[in-house]
Amino acid sequence: MNALKLKKGSTSHSAYNLRPTFSDTIEQHTLAVVVDNEAGVLARVIGLFSGRGYNIESLTVAEVDHTGKRSRITIVTRGTPQVIEQIKAQLGRIVPVHQVNDLTVEGPTVERELALIKVAGDGDKRVEALRLADIFRAKVVDSTLTSFTFELTGTPDKIDAFAELMRPLGLAELARTGVAALSRGES
Numbered sequence: 001m002n003a004l005k006l007k008k009g010s011t012s013h014s015a016y017n018l019r020p021t022f023s024d025t026i027e028q029h030t031l032a033v034v035v036d037n038e039a040g041v042l043a044r045v046i047g048l049f050s051g052r053g054y055n056i057e058s059l060t061v062a063e064v065d066h067t068g069k070r071s072r073i074t075i076v077t078r079g080t081p082q083v084i085e086q087i088k089a090q091l092g093r094i095v096p097v098h099q100v101n102d103l104t105v106e107g108p109t110v111e112r113e114l115a116l117i118k119v120a121g122d123g124d125k126r127v128e129a130l131r132l133a134d135i136f137r138a139k140v141v142d143s144t145l146t147s148f149t150f151e152l153t154g155t156p157d158k159i160d161a162f163a164e165l166m167r168p169l170g171l172a173e174l175a176r177t178g179v180a181a182l183s184r185g186e187s
Contacts, residue, residue: 028057028078029104030111030181031088036096037063037071045073045097048090054079058113058156058178070098076179101183108184114177115159120147121170129169136162147172 035041042061049056058076063069077087084102091100103109117138119129126148133140133150136158142149147170152162156179163174 024080026078026080027084027104028076029084029102030109030179031075031077031091032099032101032103032181033073033075033091033097034064034099035071035073035094036098037069038096041071041096042073044094045075045091048094049075049077049087052090054083054087060178060180074179074181103181103183106183109181110184111155111179111181112153113156113159113179115152115163116141116173116175117150117152117163117166117171118142118147118173119150119166119170120172122146125169129166132162132165132169138162 033045035045046056046059048054054077056075056077058074060074061071064072077084079087088100088102091097121129129148130140132138133148133152136152136154138150138152140148141151150162152159159176163171
């Protein structure tokens with residue numbers, strides 16, 4: 001017999017679930033927040049994150065509706081499911097926020113990032129850098145006798161992979177825009 005002394009065929013399920021239903025796993029989420037395009041709104045959104053110790057991995061902001069004076073803030077953050085739910089709820093309570101979408105939960109998304117990557121080197125390293133840039137479909141936007149600057153658009157993982165391959169070839173500088181994302185299909 002087991003510790004609960006249940007008869008064979010009976011269950012240990014209770015009407016009262018005493019086990020915690022939350023998860024301790026850290027997940028990455030992409031949030032799209034539509035706000036009024038006015039002074040101080042971005043500071044309030046960022047203040048919410050910094051005031052509670054939440055980290056922002058990527059942040060992009062741009063006006064998306066000129067007539068309605070609305071901007072879209074795309075935030076990539078990490079946290080447990082409970083922390084993500086708390087972030088969404090707190091964002092929704094900020095006055096100039098009109099809409100908060102968790103693109104990670106809502107289904108498939110299209111995510112892209114732009115990077116400018118400067119690689120300094122000569123000889124075989126220059127040739128190898130150009131060969132890899134061709135494979136990754138990176139565009140040369142500046143060239144000198146000692147360096148190239150590449151423009152690369154793609155997923156954050158693609159940009160990470162390209163940057164790692166450029167390190168031994170003379171990666172000098174890297175600038176990234178942050179993630180821009182939309183849900184796939186009709187909305």
